[in-house]
Amino acid sequence: MSPVPAKPRLLVGQFWQESHSFNPLPTSADDFTLERGPEVIAANRTAGSALGGILRAGEAAGVAWLPSVAARARPGGPVEERFFTALLEEILASDAPDAVCLDLHGAMLSRERDDCEGDLLTALRAKLGPDIPIAVALDLHAHVTPAMAEAADILIAYKTNPHADMVETGAKTFALLQEVMAGRLRPLRTLARLPFLTRGNDETCSGPLAELQATARALCSARPGLRDISICNVNPFVDAPGVGQTVLVTSDGDADEAQQVAARLARRLWELRDLFQQDLPSMETALTQVRETPAGRPFALGDQGDRVLAGAPGDATALARLLLRSFPDLRVALPLYDPDAVRACGAAGLGKDLNLAVGGRVTPGQTPLEVTGRVLRLGDGRFAHSGAYMTGVPVDLGPTALLQAGKLSLLLTTKAPFVQDPAAYESQGLTVSELDAVVAKSGNHFKLAFAGQATPLVLDTPGLSRFHPSDFPFSRARPIHPLDAIELSAPPLQTFGGSA
Structure with missing residues (x-):
């Protein structure tokens, strides 16, 4: 990695929308709130979002911003491809930065793309080369793909549902990016993906996720090499290849430790899969x-x-x-x-x-x-x-x-x-x-x-x-539990970055 200037220039932006494969109404340009250039900073500096957390942490650190685009839409049908492509090209046209820090949802689709964020990050990596660090804050319901984990050095998701830690997630994403820029962290990303959909009972203050998130926090506290563990419970209405639950371990240690931790949490997540069901009043x-x-x-x-x-x-x-x-x-x-x-x-x-x-x-x-x-x-x-x-x-x-x-x-x-x-x-x-x-x-x-x-x-x-998966015509996500009988002896693991 090239030396980082005393006042590094950070490309910052947001592209936030959560897609529902079965909503027939597309999400169009008119559905997005857009800020460009300096307006990105002015409109989001105090926002209760991951972008707000990134901006406040970055300003405290004295970075120079290269604001690109902040685009937000409510969840809905897949994003119109023409709009996604135009925003992608606009972000890629930004001035060359020393680093990149983005607020993305992580479960955006178009009718032509299964992995909008993965395509965005892959395109950024291709333009910037291997030495410019890229950090991304994600929603807990992200569809984390290998393309995302390969292209971004840092991927950090919210830890709470309801999402009470959006600002903190943005701040942590920036903090880890700082360590990468300073040469103190060479992040290793270990990804485990499990083919099942939640059916409710997915708040983090109770039920199976309370146990899993508590275990993740304890592991990070006890092992200095583990810098973050994000357990992402994908939006259960995404019909795309590889959809399911993910455990993403970001570490600065050896690959064996990260893989052991990812496998342990993924096994437990799989064991608890049938507890993710909700019993609601009529x-x-x-x-x-x-x-x-x-x-x-x-x-x-x-x-x-x-x-x-x-x-x-x-x-x-x-x-x-x-x-x-x-x-x-x-x-x-x-x-x-x-x-x-x-x-x-x-x-x-x-x-x-x-x-x-x-x-x-x-x-x-x-x-x-x-x-x-x-x-x-x-x-x-x-x-x-x-x-x-x-x-x-x-x-x-x-x-x-x-x-x-x-x-x-x-x-x-x-x-x-x-x-x-x-x-x-x-x-x-x-x-x-x-x-x-x-x-x-x-x-x-x-x-x-x-x-x-x-x-x-x-x-x-x-x-x-x-939360009734059988009500939807899932095809691209299958096989997936509970729609299909799946035997999983060991969670598959993939490792990116670091010394891997």
């Missing part, structure tokens, strides 16, 4: 609980089957239909994706009553819901997260309409409703504390955002993000 049971709970703190209801945060469209109508039919006394706010309904509300105007069919046009098995309501508000759908998850990160729901149907407040959006934070509702003129419940298109992360404001309760709802 919609009726959950709403009855809301009705029978004395007035006080409202509920935040996690719409498990229609989680936009897992890539679903956000247009499932089953929960809204049940509320209107069987729980009309409950004051509930619920988001639905329906651009046509938003336009109809806009044409009717504020304060007007109308009969309208909403939602149910994208998610298989769902049908539009006929409602009679009054248009209470028309908005631009823009707000910034105020809770503890992705604090300060801006969101764009597209033009919105708030339609009041009895006691049900329908937040209609023209982009998939990335709604897992109180600010989504407060920005529309709704006061969360005055409602019986609000619906989040999330199964885990909304618990961080609504902490102290609402009681979290996750519901078993229909939709494209339900």
Whole structure:
């Protein structure tokens, strides 16, 4: 490696989107929030994201930034290939850096690519050559591929689900990159991949992941050569070759130690594979609980089957239909994706009553819901997260309409409703504390955002993000547990970098 200047120039950027192979709506350029050049730094310096952690750590260290692009979109269908290619070329066109530090999700697809991040990092490595270090912060639900592990010197994923350590992950990614630049770390990446999908019960504060993450922390503390252990529980709606759970050990020791640790954790992960199942209350049971709970703190209801945060469209109508039919006394706010309904509300105007069919046009098995309501508000759908998850990160729901149907407040959006934070509702003129419940298109992360404001309760709802692998036409990911019978005597290991 060439000597690093006293004030190194770091290429920094973000390309963040989590893809759902079975969502028929592609993620287009219009779905992304984009910053370029100096705006990357100004817009993300204080953000509660891995990029925010990278920027704050880098500025404390006195590096010189070469800001490229920060592109963020809510999870959804595969990214349009033309847009991905254009962003890839824009990042590659950046000035030559002394090092690279990126915030990537790790589970981005296009219809033409199974491994967008792997292709991006491989292209960067080909342009920069072997001596420019590349470090990447990843989501815990990344699909970590050999191409990613071969091209990047450092790959560090979140350790918590819900993701409470995004900023810390960015800071750690930068810190290890500093050690590589200073010649104190020659990172060895040892990757174990296991062919199975989780079916819920995948929070890190309880269940099988609590044990695995605790073991990983203890191993890192006891063995100085182990610099990081990332256990990635892939987005379970990615249909691509090699999809599954991964253990990635970053070390500065010999390959044998790293392989032993990776194999140990991977074996245990495989042994626990059938504990990753969730038992959730039905919609009726959950709403009855809301009705029978004395007035006080409202509920935040996690719409498990229609989680936009897992890539679903956000247009499932089953929960809204049940509320209107069987729980009309409950004051509930619920988001639905329906651009046509938003336009109809806009044409009717504020304060007007109308009969309208909403939602149910994208998610298989769902049908539009006929409602009679009054248009209470028309908005631009823009707000910034105020809770503890992705604090300060801006969101764009597209033009919105708030339609009041009895006691049900329908937040209609023209982009998939990335709604897992109180600010989504407060920005529309709704006061969360005055409602019986609000619906989040999330199964885990909304618990961080609504902490102290609402009681979290996750519901078993229909939709494209339900943890039922047999409901989906998986083909490229197979064979994979639990869809196939798989014998695994020893987890396969691959080693990259270091002295390997």
